[in-house]
Amino acid sequence: MVSDALISTKPTPIPTQEEDSPNPSSALLPFSTDSSSSPCQTQKRTTTVVFIALLVVTSIALSAASAFAFLFFSHSPYSSSSSQSSKSSASAAHVESIARPLTKLNHPVVLLISSDGFRFGYQFKTSTPNIGRLIANGTEAERGLIPVFPTLTFPNHYSIVTGLYPAYHGIINNHFVDPVTGQTFTMASHEPKWWLGEPLWETVVNHGLKAATYFWPGSEVKKGSWDCPKGLCMYYNGSVPFDERVDTVLSYFDLPIDEIPVFMTLYFEDPDHQGHKVGPDDLEITEAVANIDRLIGRLIQGLEQRGVFEDVSIIMVGDHGMVGTCDKKLIFLDDLAHWIEIPGSWVQSYTPLLAIHPPPGVAPSDVVTKMNEGLGSGKVENGKHLKAYLKEELPSRLHYFASDRIPPVIGLIEEGFKVEQKRTNRRECGGAHGYDNAVFSMRTIFIGHGPQFARGQKVPSFENIHIYNTITSILNIKGAPNNGSSSFPSTILLPNP
Numbered sequence: 001m002v003s004d005a006l007i008s009t010k011p012t013p014i015p016t017q018e019e020d021s022p023n024p025s026s027a028l029l030p031f032s033t034d035s036s037s038s039p040c041q042t043q044k045r046t047t048t049v050v051f052i053a054l055l056v057v058t059s060i061a062l063s064a065a066s067a068f069a070f071l072f073f074s075h076s077p078y079s080s081s082s083s084q085s086s087k088s089s090a091s092a093a094h095v096e097s098i099a100r101p102l103t104k105l106n107h108p109v110v111l112l113i114s115s116d117g118f119r120f121g122y123q124f125k126t127s128t129p130n131i132g133r134l135i136a137n138g139t140e141a142e143r144g145l146i147p148v149f150p151t152l153t154f155p156n157h158y159s160i161v162t163g164l165y166p167a168y169h170g171i172i173n174n175h176f177v178d179p180v181t182g183q184t185f186t187m188a189s190h191e192p193k194w195w196l197g198e199p200l201w202e203t204v205v206n207h208g209l210k211a212a213t214y215f216w217p218g219s220e221v222k223k224g225s226w227d228c229p230k231g232l233c234m235y236y237n238g239s240v241p242f243d244e245r246v247d248t249v250l251s252y253f254d255l256p257i258d259e260i261p262v263f264m265t266l267y268f269e270d271p272d273h274q275g276h277k278v279g280p281d282d283l284e285i286t287e288a289v290a291n292i293d294r295l296i297g298r299l300i301q302g303l304e305q306r307g308v309f310e311d312v313s314i315i316m317v318g319d320h321g322m323v324g325t326c327d328k329k330l331i332f333l334d335d336l337a338h339w340i341e342i343p344g345s346w347v348q349s350y351t352p353l354l355a356i357h358p359p360p361g362v363a364p365s366d367v368v369t370k371m372n373e374g375l376g377s378g379k380v381e382n383g384k385h386l387k388a389y390l391k392e393e394l395p396s397r398l399h400y401f402a403s404d405r406i407p408p409v410i411g412l413i414e415e416g417f418k419v420e421q422k423r424t425n426r427r428e429c430g431g432a433h434g435y436d437n438a439v440f441s442m443r444t445i446f447i448g449h450g451p452q453f454a455r456g457q458k459v460p461s462f463e464n465i466h467i468y469n470t471i472t473s474i475l476n477i478k479g480a481p482n483n484g485s486s487s488f489p490s491t492i493l494l495p496n497p
């Protein structure tokens with residue numbers, strides 16, 4: 001309780017969103033524009049000519065690929081099977097400047113779907129006609145959605161529905177200890193004291209509207225105006241078949257039109273489940289992705305049967321990506337003993353987020369200095385792939401500081417590496433997430449489909465804290481203060497007429 005008071009719920013200004021993917025053409029520029037009359041030499045000219053030739057070939061290949069992609073989408077049987085023909089969809093992408101009117105519903109409805117651990121790029125692993133249909137006729141973050149740090153399930157799902165970074169919504173890890181009360185948060189903790197901020201279901205109910213949650217971290221927490229109403233708020237049970245979840249959500253559209261919840265969530269544990277077990281490149285992932293696509297197909301079909309598919313705003317996201325972890329990519333804390341002994345009792349989480357809470361009397365700055373001395377000495381196996389920080393000295397872009405719940409010492413681990421306490425003979429291969437959110441493999445998907453999402457629109461990557469304002473904007477309700485930008489929705493949504 002005390003700790004809640006210590007944690008500021010005041011949002012911080014958000015840094016300007018920048019597209020962080022390098023532009024490959026500008027990277028080539030210094031070479032391709034080299035027209036200097038320096039005495040150079042045939043060899044250099046030859047290199048330049050070869051380079052230009054390669055560039056031309058690459059350009060042709062890229063053009064062909066784009067043309068192929070265009071043909072795929074514009075002639076996809078899935079887009080033509082929608083109520084709009086593929087031809088009108090393609091042309092609509094050029095002329096759409098305002099939101100399409102609702103045809104059956106009398107108010108906007110947002111269905112927020114999470115496919116856990118759906119790494120950006122999984123959609124290309126296999127034929128995903130239904131997800132492809134949402135993309136072709138909707139708006140997509142072209143290079144994926146950026147999760148918040150740490151790129152873990154609970155912090156990210158709760159950021160998506162509150163618009164807050166974990167330091168502000170309080171769920172700073174999947175497991176953590178409150179330093180003031182000594183109590184432990186786990187993924188089964190439903191006491192409202194842990195869950196700060198105002199999630200979308202609460203915002204919706206505050207406006208006298210109805211929300212329905214078919215699983216979402218935090219949705220079972222009775223907080224403020226949200227009392228997790230029976231029949232509309234499902235208590236988490238991972239054994240409920242995915243098809244049943246879809247069918248239940250569809251059944252909400254059979255309610256009298258004024259009783260249809262305006263905001264619904266739908267959650268699938270896959271393909272995260274498989275990703276941890278076998279890593280992102282296994283056939284099991286491909287199968288899980290195909291199954292998620294099948295479920296999206298079941299959903300679309302059910303909405304079409306009810307005549308509401310074009311009216312519902314479907315937002316499909318994941319919470320984070322996945323990267324393979326295997327073999328020798330391990331760092332052992334016991335290997336640092338020459339510089340500092342870090343007992344397991346200090347460590348709140350090992351990997352991929354190393355979180356250390358030294359006891360009173362041990363200065364965190366001393367721990368950081370000694371750890372980094374050891375890690376940088378060249379004598380600790382894989383030491384250069386881990387760096388310790390005082391939390392207040394972490395890169396500010398991580399926004400991982402302003403909460404007492406965040407332990408004082410945080411280790412950033414390079415993609416694919418893992419930290420363990422001591423050497424064992426165990427060698428396991430699988431997948432992990434939780435790394436720096438600037439790592440591309442941690443990205444997930446964002447697809448928006450519905451009246452306010454332009455068809456065939458691609459937008460730059462953005463952080464998931466902007467989704468809260470996007471949804472309140474679609475629902476035309478005032479949201480709670482949060483870390484998202486208030487102008488963001490206008491960059492991704494068509495204005496209402």
Ligand SMILES: [Zn+2]
Nearest residue numbers: 116117153319
């Ligand atoms: Zn997850």
